[in-house]
Amino acid sequence: MRRSLRILGASRRLGGRVVLRGIDLALNDGDFLVLAGESGSGKTTMLRMIAGLDRADAGIVEINGTVMDDAGRVFIPAERRGLGMVFQDFALWPHLSCLENVALALPPVTPKRNEAAMALLDRLGVAAVARRRPAQLSGGQQQRVGIARALATRPSLLLLDEPLSSLDLETRERLREELRESLRATGVSAVLVSHDPEDCWKLADQVAVLENGAIRQQGTPQALWEAPASPYIARFTGAHGGIPVPVMARCGQAALVLGGEVIVLPGAPPEKARLFWRDDAICPAGEGGIAAEVVSVNFEAGRFRVRWRVPGLAQPLSGYAAAPVPLGAQRISIDPAKIFLFDVSGDHCP
Numbered sequence: 001m002r003r004s005l006r007i008l009g010a011s012r013r014l015g016g017r018v019v020l021r022g023i024d025l026a027l028n029d030g031d032f033l034v035l036a037g038e039s040g041s042g043k044t045t046m047l048r049m050i051a052g053l054d055r056a057d058a059g060i061v062e063i064n065g066t067v068m069d070d071a072g073r074v075f076i077p078a079e080r081r082g083l084g085m086v087f088q089d090f091a092l093w094p095h096l097s098c099l100e101n102v103a104l105a106l107p108p109v110t111p112k113r114n115e116a117a118m119a120l121l122d123r124l125g126v127a128a129v130a131r132r133r134p135a136q137l138s139g140g141q142q143q144r145v146g147i148a149r150a151l152a153t154r155p156s157l158l159l160l161d162e163p164l165s166s167l168d169l170e171t172r173e174r175l176r177e178e179l180r181e182s183l184r185a186t187g188v189s190a191v192l193v194s195h196d197p198e199d200c201w202k203l204a205d206q207v208a209v210l211e212n213g214a215i216r217q218q219g220t221p222q223a224l225w226e227a228p229a230s231p232y233i234a235r236f237t238g239a240h241g242g243i244p245v246p247v248m249a250r251c252g253q254a255a256l257v258l259g260g261e262v263i264v265l266p267g268a269p270p271e272k273a274r275l276f277w278r279d280d281a282i283c284p285a286g287e288g289g290i291a292a293e294v295v296s297v298n299f300e301a302g303r304f305r306v307r308w309r310v311p312g313l314a315q316p317l318s319g320y321a322a323a324p325v326p327l328g329a330q331r332i333s334i335d336p337a338k339i340f341l342f343d344v345s346g347d348h349c350p
């Protein structure tokens with residue numbers, strides 16, 4: 001499989017501190033990578049390094065098999081990397097119409113430039129505003145034209161820095177679909193920086209999560225959901241909690257003691273642990289289960305969010321029920337496959 005992007009052992013220092021360290025990343029041709037991470041984790045720096053707007057201090061950046069940056073020996077500047085870029089501050093030409101903005105980005109040999117540009121605008125749902133100037137468009141329309149212009153350059157790799165974050169929910173949803181379809185149709189690979197889990201579920205073939213300048217986990221959205229490697233990734237993939245829980249050792253494994261019941265989890269027990277759980281990990285138990293007390297019930301988007309106090313836990317657990325449940329004593333069951341323990345440093349247990 002051809003790789004549209006390969007990064008090997010890349011690092012970057014800025015202002016005297018290490019901002020990226022030991023980055024290894026590979027992206028197959030045609031794949032969509034979502035680059036996630038908390039604010040300040042290094043996402044923009046990494047995108048700028050791939051783009052050639054910044055240099056690596058160590059390591060290698062390769063695009064389509066060609067070395068672009070070899071930490072000093074080779075450095076191909078941004079304009080010769082064959083990339084499409086949609087950055088937040090990557091403005092359209094203000095004095096040109098949207099059609100002209102896109103048409104001028106097409107390779108010089110393109111026949112019927114205006115028709116080709118119009119086809120791209122049409123694919124992104126903005127053909128109707130083709131004759132207008134950028135200032136006469138909404139933010140969402142400008143982003144669409146920006147993506148159409150980036151695709152017009154026939155890039156092998158498209159880089160996008162949070163292009164959807166400033167848009168309203170409905171526009172974001174629609175543009176996500178149009179972006180995905182356009183990239184599928186053209187076979188272009190993409191790296192998209194985002195804080196939004198919806199981008200992970202709806203766009204990504206691969207997700208890479210940066211924490212403190214290093215890649216904490218890379219894999220398919222499903223792999224991250226099934227085994228998140230850190231509290232941030234657990235939350236990013238929709239888990240709740242992060243509450244401190246007592247953990248014992250039982251035959252070398254972690255045993256979680258809740259309401260007098262013991263739940264054994266694979267892996268060595270940490271001394272102190274924080275518990276995260278999926279939406280459907282905890283539910284009312286018919287018989288048996290763990291002794292708990294329902295402390296609140298709230299209607300939430302077609303179901304009921306229930307919070308249970310469990311003896312020995314400082315904070316309640318939460319889950320969902322299809323119908324409202326009465327306050328007071330209730331036994332609950334917990335699915336061990338849908339809970340995650342991390343020690344206080346954030347490392348996964350097991």
Ligand SMILES: Nc1ncnc2c1ncn2[C@@H]1O[C@H](COP(=O)(O)OP(=O)(O)OP(=O)(O)O)[C@@H](O)[C@H]1O
Nearest residue numbers: 014015016019037038039040041042043044045046
């Ligand atoms: N020119 C610079 N000089 C010194 N430090 C910098 C410089 N640019 C960025 N940094 C620092 O590098 C770290 C990573 O910044 P970066 O912008 O890559 O993070 P990010 O993950 O994109 O954050 P955000 O989600 O807030 O945009 C931050 O701590 C930032 O303060």
